[in-house]
Amino acid sequence: GAGVSQSPSNKVTEKGKDVELRCDPISGHTALYWYRQSLGQGLEFLIYFQGNSAPDKSGLPSDRFSAERTGGSVSTLTIQRTQQEDSAVYLCASSLEPYNSPLHFGNGTRLTVT
Amino acid sequence: GEDVEQSLFLSVREGDSSVINCTYTDSSSTYLYWYKQEPGAGLQLLTYIFSNMDMKQDQRLTVLLNKKDKHLSLRIADTQTGDSAIYFCAELNQAGTALIFGKGTTLSVSS
DSSP, X not given: OOXXXXXXXXXXXXXXXXXXXXXXXXXXXXXXXXXXXXXXXXXXXXEEEETTSOOBOTTOOSTTEEEEESTTSOEEEEEOSOOGGGOEEEEEEEESSTTTOXXXXXXXXXXXXX | OOOEEEOSEEEEETTSOEEEEEXXXXXXXXXXXXXXXXXXXXXXXXEEXXXXXXXXXXXXXXXXXXXXXXXXXXXXXXXXXXXXXXXXXXXXXXXXSSXXXXXXXXXXXXX
C-alpha cells in the first residue's frame, strides 16, 4: 500500500515568510510524528500526535513552530517568520499504534530559508 | 536524558561483513531499531529487536543486543555497494512517544 507522503518535497523561502509542510500518513496509522534532520545534527524529534489525545509538543524548538492534525489523518507543520537556522529536512513518520510499533517515514521536505 | 551514540563512518570492501555499533542510555528501552537512509530519501526501517532478545537475524542482517552494556550492533553479511547509506540506531524515549536517534553511521562500500 501507499507509504507516508509529504509535500512539497522541496521548499525555498525567504527569511521572515511563513511555510506549511504537509504529511499524509499511512492509512490506519494512529500515531504521527514530525522530526527535523539538520546537517551534522542527526534527527531531532519535534512533535507527536496520537488519536484524539493532546499532542506531545516537547520537541518544538520555538513558538514559531506549530503543528496540527485534522481528522486524525493529515498533518501540517507550520513555521512562522522563518529563519535561516530553520533550513533542514523535515521528516514525517507514522506508526500503527504508539508504544513500540515501528515508525514508517516519508521522504521528507527539504526546506531552504534564504 | 536519553542519548544514542554511534560512530560516524565505516568503510568496507564489497563482499566483506560490516558491523555498525551503537550505545544507548535508557535501560528501560523495550525496542531498539535500525533504520537506513539512502541519499535524498527518507528513513527505511531495516529491523528492530525487542529488549528480551539477544539476537535477531533477518537474511543478511544480524542484530546483537547486550543489555548489560547497553550496546546494540548491526552486522551486514556480504556487504554490497547498494548497502552504502547512513544507518541510524534508535531507542524509544521514556515516555514511549517517540524514537531517539543516533547521528547515524555513514557506510561506504567500495568495489
